[in-house]
Amino acid sequence: MAFALKKRGPSDFERASDGSMTLIEHIRELRNRLFRASLGILGGLIAGFWLADPVFFLLKRPYCRLPGTTDALGHCQNLLALAPTTAFLMKLKLALWLGLIIGGPIWLYQLWAFIAPGLHRSERKWAYVFVAIAAPLFAAGGVLAYFVVDKGLGFLMDAGVGGLSNQFEVTAYIAFVTNMILLFGVAFEFPLILLMLNFTGVASARRLLSWWRVVIFVSFAFAAIATPDPGPFGMTLLASALSLLYFVAVGVAFLNDKRRGRGREMYAGIPDDEVSPLDLSAEPVGASGRVESASPIGAPEPIEAPAPIERRYDDMT
Template sequence: MAISLRRQGPTKFEQAADGSMTLIEHVRELRNRLFWAALGIVAGLIVGFIISQWVFHILEGPYCGLESSWIDGKCRFVVLGATDGLVLRLKIALWVGLIVGAPVWLFQLWAFIAPGLHKHERKWAYIFVAIAAPLFIGGAVLAYFVIQHSLPFIMEAGVIGDTTQLEVSAYIGFVTSMILIFGAAFEFPLILLMLNFTGVVSARRLLSWWRIVVFLSFGFSAIATPDPGPFGMTLLALCMVVLYLAAVGVAFLNDRRKGRGKEIYAGLDDDEISPIEDDREPVGAMGRVDGATALETPEPVAKPLPLERRFDDMT
């Protein structure tokens, strides 16, 4: 008797896609997905705890560039609590664990959501995720560059008037917050592309927003950047504007591929008068209306047959 190695019956993905999976099966699948996602995060947390010292040395780079941070030939921070060093290492390990375990927990999240999407929606989701990761990394690198060049000015422009030592937890929190803000800011053009690819707005409409985008970019940069000077604000705003223009260019290519803008009324202005000739005739006085005629008397309705005589033997 031959034994078949092929899996019999539909897979869980096919069951979830065609709606044959019950509610209890969905809940059970969600539990399994969360379990494997948690395992991925725990594994990443272990890796993050091992390399947390190396990550800390990278994050302390802008601070160690200050002369006041060096005491006895070492870059030193101010530590206020006995457990601050351990708690900070666990925080860094958690951040690194989320990044290292991202392939696992993102795959589990995607495997649970993907059956509810169409095939073309899944294809565009792959493309957007592939673009989002490099954009976030670019924003994080820019944040590190801005902090490195603006931290001396921030320290010297305060009321103390000179650079001094910083508390380690507050400094690391400041650096990680800036990395998250800059990384999220670089995802802005991706949102515009999603609106264009889904057909919500056209490329011409996106281009018509350039004044608003430039104003919002500089406004957001003025609030997000720690440097009160124009260096960091201008750099972040220019990067956001360049990414916006790149997104508009991709949107124009997408509109040309889909044939948008060639509709029958695409070239007409909303306030333009119709080119159809005005051949309306003036309405004159109303003619004479004759009186209503009497209706004829309807014929009497025949009496219906008895119930047993309405149908034959077959009906």
């Protein structure tokens, strides 16, 4: 007994790639993607609401490492809440951040599934590579910021006026810590910009290396302006990390240039503003040969008189 198999049509990804999907179908797909992404964030928000307390105590540890914040038994003192709703709003804010992180794979996939059909195969491949590098770099920057927060707080307390209590307001303290983590995480994405310039052929590794003075100066200036901690420790550590990542990115760029054979072209070692060599040796010019006169042009042949109208057409027309 033979069963007829139903022929499966092209998927939504294939239809979006070849341009056969209409505008209304694109809008409908965007609506579905946003709805699924919202469900992922909502699920992460519910999970983050239960994880908000452990995360809060984790963010509180740098404060507990400061001098004068623990009692005789080693218990860390509590942070101040200046309003009745501060504790609930802080837990809700932490839950929202955790929801974005926990639901990140879902809403990032929905965003990528909507954008990917408009990219070429090579562009999608490089997008996978850069995303795989960006996530660990951001995490490394956040971890580094977490371990230097107490150093920055210690400097602020020592450099300020004396006679003040070390008990902080909870909203200001959590904002300070999260801003440090976010800033360090975003700053650690700087090498990806250099690698994009190199992999797309905009700048070679030698040109990137020639910028080292400017990059180091900009790194220290950026760290001094953007760091919430005005102390020298956090600024120097962030600038040093950015400079180190810059040289690592330049090393990867050299490997990429070597793999692609850049620098071995015909004019690779010649500067762009160098004048090309010219052959200025004089050559003797001899007398030219005799030029023969042109033969006369004959008279044109007479043109036949046009035939009458009734005899211009054949039997077919």
